[in-house]
Amino acid sequence: MNEVLRAIKExxxxxxxxxxxxxxxxxxxxxxxxxxxxxxxxTQPWRFVLVQSPEKRQELAKLVPQGDMVRTAPITLAILRDRQAGYDPIKDAEGIGACAQNILLAVHSLGLGACWIGRMQDKEVESLLGAREHEELMMLIPIGYPAERPAPRERKPLVELVRRI
Ligand SMILES: Cc1cc2nc3c(=O)[nH]c(=O)nc-3n(C[C@H](O)[C@H](O)[C@H](O)COP(=O)(O)O)c2cc1C
Incomplete structure (x- = not known):
């Protein structure tokens, strides 16, 4: 298996x-x-906000679900959608999903760990992040050196997922 395929699986x-x-x-x-x-x-509709300062990390942790992750991770990356740059909410979200997966794979390849915290529509969080009027929060990704080694979660077998016609 080559490096990319191994990173995807691991x-x-x-x-x-x-x-x-x-x-x-x-x-x-x-x-x-x-x-x-x-x-x-x-269109590259993603915008990144890096939450690094101890003060901002603590403030953000108080506002979001699973705040402990944000509190303990040395960095949390927020990905925003720029509605002015994009052109369609679904297409933009699809591209931002690809962007997030690139980020998760890069994190893994560098010996780091991260978790995708799903979209929350919260004006207070967006304001803390300094989101502009035409930007909306799509996800948070706390990043740091892993303090756990979780077992792989089960995936459906291909036979359940694929139809060949
Ligand atoms: C769109 C999306 C939203 C997710 N939201 C959360 C979340 O809010 N909290 C969390 O702990 N994990 C979240 N995850 C991570 C999934 O739970 C995880 O990817 C899945 O259980 C498979 O585990 P694995 O990533 O270790 O392979 C999310 C993943 C995606 C792609």
Missing amino acids: RRSIRAFKHDPVEPEKVEAILEAGRWAPSGRN
């Missing part, structure tokens, strides 16, 4: 983090992986 959602900081060059590599995601009409 990546896990990590929900417990060590306190060690994430090196700046790794943060850049992760953002770069997100930047190269495909998007409808190449």
Whole structure:
């Protein structure tokens, strides 16, 4: 199996983090992986907010479900959809999903862990993130060195998923 296929299979959602900081060059590599995601009409409707300061992390943790992850992860990456850059809510969300998966795979490949925290529509959270009027929060991704090694969660077998015609 090549490196990409192995990373796809071995990546896990990590929900417990060590306190060690994430090196700046790794943060850049992760953002770069997100930047190269495909998007409808190449509109690249994602915008990134890195929540790094201890104060902002604590404030954010109080406002979101599973705040412990945000409290303990040295970095939380918020991905926003820029409605002005995009052109269709579904296509934009699809592209942002691809962007998030690129990020999760980059995180894993760098020996880090992360978890996708699903979309929350919350004005207070968007305001804390400094979201602009035409931006909406799509997901939060706490990132850090893993403090757990979860077992793989079961996947449906291909035979249940695929029809060949
Ligand atoms: C759209 C989406 C939303 C998710 N939301 C959450 C969430 O809010 N909280 C959480 O702990 N995990 C969340 N996850 C992670 C899934 O629970 C996880 O990917 C799934 O259980 C499979 O486990 P694995 O990632 O370790 O393979 C989300 C994943 C996706 C793709």
